[in-house]
Amino acid sequence: MDAVLDNLDAVVRAFTYTLLLFLISGVLSLVLGTALAALRVGPVSVLRLAASAYVTIVRNTPLLIVLIFFRIAAPKIGLNFNFVDVQFGDIRLNNLFTACVVGLTVYTAAFVCEAIRSGINAVQLGQAEAARAIGLPFAGVMREVVLPQAFRASVPPLASVQIALLKNTTVAGALGVFEAFARMRSLNNDYATQRIEIFLVFAFVFVVLVEVLSFIANRLERRWRIA
Amino acid sequence: MTAQESAPASAGRGEPLVVLEDVQKHFGQLHALKDIDLTVTRGEVVVVIGPSGSGKSTLCRTINRLETIDEGTITLDGQPLPQEGKELAALRAEVGMVFQSFNLFAHKTILENVTLGPIKVRGMKKDAAEKKARELLDRVGVGHQAEKYPAQLSGGQQQRVAIARALAMEPKVMLFDEPTSALDPEMIKEVLDVMVSLAEQGMTMVVVTHEMGFARTAADRVVFMADGAIVEENTPEEFFTNPSSDRAKDFLGKILKH
Numbered sequence: 001m002d003a004v005l006d007n008l009d010a011v012v013r014a015f016t017y018t019l020l021l022f023l024i025s026g027v028l029s030l031v032l033g034t035a036l037a038a039l040r041v042g043p044v045s046v047l048r049l050a051a052s053a054y055v056t057i058v059r060n061t062p063l064l065i066v067l068i069f070f071r072i073a074a075p076k077i078g079l080n081f082n083f084v085d086v087q088f089g090d091i092r093l094n095n096l097f098t099a100c101v102v103g104l105t106v107y108t109a110a111f112v113c114e115a116i117r118s119g120i121n122a123v124q125l126g127q128a129e130a131a132r133a134i135g136l137p138f139a140g141v142m143r144e145v146v147l148p149q150a151f152r153a154s155v156p157p158l159a160s161v162q163i164a165l166l167k168n169t170t171v172a173g174a175l176g177v178f179e180a181f182a183r184m185r186s187l188n189n190d191y192a193t194q195r196i197e198i199f200l201v202f203a204f205v206f207v208v209l210v211e212v213l214s215f216i217a218n219r220l221e222r223r224w225r226i227a
Numbered sequence: 228m229t230a231q232e233s234a235p236a237s238a239g240r241g242e243p244l245v246v247l248e249d250v251q252k253h254f255g256q257l258h259a260l261k262d263i264d265l266t267v268t269r270g271e272v273v274v275v276i277g278p279s280g281s282g283k284s285t286l287c288r289t290i291n292r293l294e295t296i297d298e299g300t301i302t303l304d305g306q307p308l309p310q311e312g313k314e315l316a317a318l319r320a321e322v323g324m325v326f327q328s329f330n331l332f333a334h335k336t337i338l339e340n341v342t343l344g345p346i347k348v349r350g351m352k353k354d355a356a357e358k359k360a361r362e363l364l365d366r367v368g369v370g371h372q373a374e375k376y377p378a379q380l381s382g383g384q385q386q387r388v389a390i391a392r393a394l395a396m397e398p399k400v401m402l403f404d405e406p407t408s409a410l411d412p413e414m415i416k417e418v419l420d421v422m423v424s425l426a427e428q429g430m431t432m433v434v435v436t437h438e439m440g441f442a443r444t445a446a447d448r449v450v451f452m453a454d455g456a457i458v459e460e461n462t463p464e465e466f467f468t469n470p471s472s473d474r475a476k477d478f479l480g481k482i483l484k485h
Contacts, residue, residue: 043311124328124330126326126328126330127330127332127333129293129324129326129330130324130326130330130331130332130389130392131332131343132293132316132319133291133293133319133322133323133324133326133393134319134320134343134344134348134392134393134396135316135317135318135319135320135321135344135348135396136316136343136344136347136348137312137313137316140316140347140348144332144343144347145332145334145343148334149333149334152334
């Protein structure tokens with residue numbers, strides 16, 4: 001335990017990075033994924049095709065490759081995030097961090113899209129017809145009638161996607177962001193006799209974080225059950 | 228219900244409002260609508276009847292382009308139906324639609340169901356829209372249910388809310404696609420009563436229904452369809468007592484025996 005307790009501030013900082021990666025990518029992936037889902041069911045066939053190509057390509061690519069692309073390949077073709085450099089106390093959000101956020105967002109959005117599309121399919125066709133019949137344009141039909149109901153039906157799969165994202169943030173540790181997984185590895189190197197304890201502590205924190213997410217998802221599911 | 232509110236709907240009575248010319252529609256191999264010519268004039272109540280699968284619901288749904296057509300033209304108030312997009316949305320706002328399965332927005336309260344169109348499409352202020360919605364809900368007899376959700380209402384109540392939701396847009400014409408077919412028998416009357424009083428107030432209505440009683444009392448004209456074509460149109464009196472086509476005689480013989 002000393003390994004963790006003696007380095008508590010570093011461990012806390014590491015989990016702060018983990019949570020920042022998760023929260024920023026989580027919100028952005030929900031926004032991007034929802035937009036993709038709307039395109040996939042939308043009236044414009046080119047956009048429908050583009051969104052479905054996005055899902056196919058990104059979903060079929062391993063996360064590590066997506067992250068390496070944004071971290072190493074993308075800067076070579078001029079797509080870098082060097083303009084990002086924000087510091088809050090010990091926490092520094094730089095181009096590496098941003099590349100990981102973008103990679104996680106791009107990757108997770110494909111899964112969010114499919115989770116929400118399953119929710120959209122669960123909304124009765126008549127709901128959209130009735131919304132069109134009162135004169136709402138496509139965007140209004142989605143925003144006012146279909147998506148609010150689709151989100152309710154998508155809460156369980158969306159929770160799974162977001163839980164996967166929380167755990168996927170550890171991949172960023174392999175790319176230079178000193179989040180929880182990278183910190184665990186470095187502590188393992190420095191305190192070789194306490195590996196089991198170090199591992200258990202980090203695993204336990206992840207279990208707790210995921211439990212919190214599940215709890216929130218359950219509450220949302222229950223609150224939105226009426227209707 | 229008060230009569231004066233719908234008075235503008237009867238202005239210019241007798242002018243053509245909905246005109247279908249040579250409309251064709253296919254579902255794959257099935258020729259769902261054949262050579263449909265139909266003119267609905269302002270203030271007229273047209274009841275469309277016919278056996279299942281005769282294309283009457285499809286006909287009704289083409290008028291606000293929930294179904295597209297393959298050939299022919301449909302005009303509303305002189306304007307051809309636009310392609311998908313903003314103009315089509317604007318046109319749909321002028322056409323009220325009541326569905327067999329009510330289709331109230333499940334996540335919104337009764338009041339929100341009725342105010343959504345006026346606020347989002349017509350740009351009405353929330354207060355004004357709610358005031359008007361409550362009046363309409365009172366008119367159809369569900370004013371005391373305004374804060375509930377659709378699932379908490381009976382089928383008949385839901386369908387009356389659906390009528391109020393359509394009326395809130397002050398449509399030029401109301402389409403009813405089998406509005407009572409999903410209702411328990413004791414709830415049919417409450418919905419038909421609302422429709423009859425709408426008809427009396429001069430609302431232009433196209434009603435697809437199996438309710439022959441409604442056709443007799445409220446219709447100006449009965450359109451009989453079979454196999455995707457209009458077989459016969461006539462006044463209800465003539466149609467029910469003296470149908471001219473064998474197809475209509477056969478149909479009436481089957482349904483009027485009981």
